[in-house]
Amino acid sequence: MQDKEMMKLFESGLRKSEILLMIWKMWLKSVLGVVSKRGGFKSILKRFGCMFKEGVDLHKIGSEIQNIATDISTLRSSLETYNIRPARESGAGGVSFEHEMQQRLRRTYSHIVERDVVGLEDSVKELAMHLVRSGDGHRVVSIWGMGGLGKTTLAKRVYHDKEVRQHFDCFAWVCISQRCQVRDVWEEILVKVSAVQRTEIAQTRDGEIAKKLHLVQQESGCLVVLDDIWSIETWESLKAAFPLCAETKSRILLTTRNEEVSLHSDRNGFLFQPRSLNDDEVGNS
Known part of the structure; x- marks a missing residue:
């Protein structure tokens, strides 16, 4: 069905x-x-x-x-079986069935890379340079622009770029979207960048999860992609788990429709706005 x-x-x-x-x-x-x-x-x-x-x-x-x-x-x-919860009253803080279905349809995955888009090479090279370059103070590299501009597609290309893969020690891709469950995001990242098991995390308080994730990124070179952050409030709720002020090799690559999110996430960060692709640059799949 x-x-x-x-x-x-x-x-x-x-x-x-x-x-x-x-x-x-x-x-x-x-x-x-x-x-x-x-x-x-x-x-x-x-x-x-x-x-x-x-x-x-x-x-x-x-x-x-x-x-x-x-x-x-x-x-x-x-x-x-689909890991979908039934509808609950929105006034009680629940998530409706229909909204959750929409969220799942919007979810992005790092291993699914669009192969029919060309013309991104220069953009990938520029973004990769800012991620791997040391001493420039960048902790966050942002790709921002309106929906449909290709932010996620570009982020995937950067995520799989050869130079980027050679530079960082561990990687995590998380789709945030409109309804951000902070603990779920932290858990998913921690499992991907460390040897911590989900069974162990289940017994850990939120603050301890953030602390462990912060320490892992500070000691190792991690690239964490936060795809589709909608608001400054969402970033504020997540940032405690990231070593933004520490000397570290780790970096964050985020995508957002809101320029204010990019500006707020890192005062010294690098902002990139993709240009619109023309018909010749987008092939038929």
């Missing part, structure tokens, strides 16, 4: 079950209302005279609710 079909079935199932439960509650309320009114014994008997038929209907409703509950349980199990 495709993800979109799964999402539609899940959401429609929830709506249907909510309606049936509402009908059940309304029926109970109506019965209690008759008993509490001063309509006398005759009124109560008349009301309960209809209960047999309603009871049959409610039995059908109850069976339908049970069937829907079973379907939802099956859907939940299937969704767990």
Whole structure:
């Protein structure tokens, strides 16, 4: 079953079950209302005279609710296969199913490199130079520009550049996007740049994770790519894990649509804005 079909079935199932439960509650309320009114014994008997038929209907409703509950349980199990959580109330700080699906579709992966884009060689060379060059004070190299400009594509080329791979000791690529889960980002980076296992991290407090990640980058030459940072607030929530003021070989390469994020992340950092590619530079895949 495709993800979109799964999402539609899940959401429609929830709506249907909510309606049936509402009908059940309304029926109970109506019965209690008759008993509490001063309509006398005759009124109560008349009301309960209809209960047999309603009871049959409610039995059908109850069976339908049970069937829907079973379907939802099956859907939940299937969704767990995709590592997707069901919808929750947004007011309680939850992430909706639909939004999480969008986040997953936006996620980027370092090993998937677009081969049909040309004309990036000079840009890759310039960015690589600022990452590997020592003594210039750069801790953060930023690629910024509007959506669709090719920031992530360029960052991948730099990430896999031969000179860059030879210069750094360890590498980590993390897609941030709009909803940043700070601990998840730190964990993912720490696992990639160190020998720490996820089972060990699970028992570690957030502050200790940030401290370990900071120390690893300070002692080794790590290149960490933070792809698609949307806001200054997101950067502020992440930066405690990075040795921005220490003498280190490690560097951060980030992509963002917001120039303010680039300016704020490192006062001495290098900002790069890709130019728009023309039709001749983008081939057909």
